[in-house]
Amino acid sequence: MDFDDYVLTRGDALLRFAYVMCDDAQRAEDFVQEALVRCHRRWRRIERDAGLDAYVRKAIVRQYLSWRRRRAAEDRPTDALSDTRGRPDGAIEAIGERDAMLRLLAELPRRQRAVLVLRYYEDLPDGQIAELLSCSTATVRVHASRGLARLRRHPELAGLVAVAEEEA
Structure with missing residues (x-):
């Protein structure tokens, strides 16, 4: 598959992946664009030697992890919900739950967040x-366990879980 075809067929999925990783549409676009620029330089070799999706996802993860190391202290997620006008009530609740989960993920250390997004998204x-993050599978399990434990202890998530249990 040539580079242009790959970007056309997988671009939206890569953007969604990057968005879940960083919770910022513009940064997600930047991460994907930078990863694709870096991959374009080696496209024939990547296509021949490795799985395309795995290689590009690894490049996006590296962009995200690098950004998180450089991130300024004043850059914090907000409590504002997305615009919900004209949406059915169920969609509004889903947006609220999604936004809450993205805020909670943003509070996790970068490796824990990366592991949870790669595992569950x-x-x-x-x-x-482990291959994408250049670590052992045991390290992946430790990051996943600690990240999930931290999410479970968060009071905002406990409220979402209680609502879900009442509806069931």
Whole structure:
């Protein structure tokens, strides 16, 4: 598959992946663009030697992790919800839950967040996550366990879980 075809077919999925990772549409676009620029330089070799999706996702994850190291202290998530006018009530609740989860993920250390997004959003096994993050599978499991434990202890998530249990 040539580079242009790859970007046309996988671009939206890569943007969604980057957005869940960083919770910022403009940064997600920047991460994907930078990762694709870097991959374009080596496209023939990547296509021949490695899985395209795995390689590009790894480049996006590296962009995200690098950004998180450089991030300014004043750059923090807000409590504002997205615009919900004209949406059904169920959609408003879903937006609120999604925004709450993205805020909670943003509070996690960068490696824990990356592991949880790769595991639950991209549905990758621990071995592939370890390869993407250049660590062992045991380290992936530790980051996942600690990240999930931290999310479970958060009072805002406890409220979402209680609502979900009442509806069930």
